[in-house]
Amino acid sequence: MDARAKLERRLTDYVTSLRRYALVLTRDGDRAEDLVQETLTKAIAAADSWQPGSDLRVWLFRILHNTHVSERRRARVREDARLMLPEAVDETDPTKRIELQQVLDALEQLPEAQRQPIVLVALKEMSYAEAARALDVPLGTFYSRLGRGREALRKIVGGMKSTKLRLVV
Amino acid sequence: MTLTERTDINAYLDGELGPDEAAEIEAKLAEDEEARARLEAYARQKDQLGAALAGLGEGAPSTLKTARLQKRLAAALARRTAPRRVVFGGPWLRGGAQIAAACALVAFGWWGHASYAPTAPNVPEYVSEAFGAHTVFAEDVVRPAEFTGGAVDGAAEWFSSKIGVPVSAPDLASLDLQLVGARLLGTKEGPLAQFIYEDTDGGRYSLTLAKHPEDRPLAPLKVVDYPDRAVGYWSTPNIDFALIGKKDGQAIQTIATNLAERI
Structure with a gap:
């Protein structure tokens, strides 16, 4: 090639x-x-x-x-x-599909500054240093935004589960 | 749990820690149930997000316009790294351009991988491409050369017959540089010889030689600084040279000056 x-x-x-x-x-x-x-x-x-x-x-x-x-x-x-998981996603287990949509919904509730680091890392292609460069923020700022964002995400998803929130998927 | 500790868990999860730091986190995790639960939640959400994001991509097929823009970008970027004749700096650069072309052809070999040679502003493009050939071959300590040890002497003969002027690896022992190997680089403009040296700390240098075009004036020594490496290039009546090393410009200047005076 x-x-x-x-x-x-x-x-x-x-x-x-x-x-x-x-x-x-x-x-x-x-x-x-x-x-x-x-x-x-x-x-x-x-x-x-x-x-x-x-x-x-x-x-x-x-x-x-x-x-x-x-x-x-x-x-x-x-x-x-609302960011919807496309129908095309091949997920035979409906529980898993709900979970994926849940985490997308939770993500949407975060401030954008926290959402961006989480997404860049979840794309599994960038190191912290690269993602910080892409976002044009110092590494320390990136660290703390990612840390706060993931913790907030964990609490939101935890809250969704505890209140048995029904999700339309 | 403090913010710093939570950040450490993230760095651990994302593989950003060295073995010692990772071991430290593992020790903490072993005695902290809450931290373990947190790590597990972060890991699960990272996986789920990764899966969800991959799904988003599947649901959005590329449009024709995007595909067309993508092609145009590929063309624009290819021009940034493709071999090009040096158009500035006067005709004496031609020898250098030959080195450039050689390295550019070699460069195609690693096109597509992560390591492009950086281009410092206002340097002939060939310099950055020679730099690329250096990083691919000379700094590879496992398999840097096609000729090593005693075979280099025989290789020099072959190089000379190919290049058309006698070339050999200069003895740089007085500068504490040991010859470790050699390689012939084939180009459409002619073959070039690359000699690889090692200093006492294991640092690698490459010296690339090309036949100097007879109708061209001689080029004085120029040194260009790159992040982490430097390049010196000059010409003699028979041969054009490019010396590249993982040193600052001053160190390359010293070696190149010494070398240029002796040849």
């Missing part, structure tokens, strides 16, 4: 991850796709500033993050939107 083909394959993987992250940020499929396209457009324009020694994936996530932040200033994210 030549260099270009390898690069394209890697980009396909990155774009898939970017789309997942964009879905969490926007909670809306169309908006998420717009955000990904905006990110790619900016990356094309800034390709000459990309340092070939640096991590392409972190660079792209950083562009997406900054684009999202500036768009939030212009238009509010649909706060009422």
Whole structure:
């Protein structure tokens, strides 16, 4: 496989991850796709500033993050939107499916600053240092946001279970 | 449990700790039931989120527009690393460009992996690509070279016949550098020789030699600093050189100056 083909394959993987992250940020499929396209457009324009020694994936996530932040200033994210687990997810055990949707719902209740570190780490592709770079925050800040976020998530999910909240899936 | 302790549990869960720190956390976990429950909850939620996020990706197929942008980005990024003739700096850079082309071809071998050679601002692109060849071969302590030990002498003969001018590995013992291997880099513009040296601390250097084009003036020594490494390049009437090492510019300058004076 030549260099270009390898690069394209890697980009396909990155774009898939970017789309997942964009879905969490926007909670809306169309908006998420717009955000990904905006990110790619900016990356094309800034390709000459990309340092070939640096991590392409972190660079792209950083562009997406900054684009999202500036768009939030212009238009509010649909706060009422709910991030739904797609029907296509092959989960035969309905209890598990409910649990997955539950954790997505719990995630939505967190402040965005806490949600982002949790999601970047859950995508299982970035180290703390890389994720902190993508979010443009110091490592210490990243640490504490992740710590607080995960603890809050644990309490929210715990609360959901204890109140036997019924979820429509 | 304090915030710091909770953070440590997170770092442990995400594999961010070294073995000693991890052992410390494990010792704490062994006697703290609440911490164990917390770790278990964090781990379960991380897995569930990972599964849910993977599901989100499946539910959103790529649109044509996204695919088109992705292709354009690939093209733009490929231009950043593809071999390119050096267009600035005057014709004397051509020898260097040859080294660049060699390294660029080699560079395709690791295109797609994580380690690109960084490009410092305002340096000919070939310098960063020579740098890449160095990091792939010279710093590989297990299998850095195709010729090692006594075979290097025989290799130099072969290199010379390929390159068209006599090349050999300079003796750098006076600088405490030991020759550890050699490799011929094939390029569309001609073959180049890479000699690999090791200092007393095990640090690796590579010296890349190319035939100097007869119609080109000589290039003075230039040293470029990279994060963590430096590159020195210059030319003689017969040969163009590039010296790369995991040192600062000053150290490379010292070796390159010494070498340039003796050759």
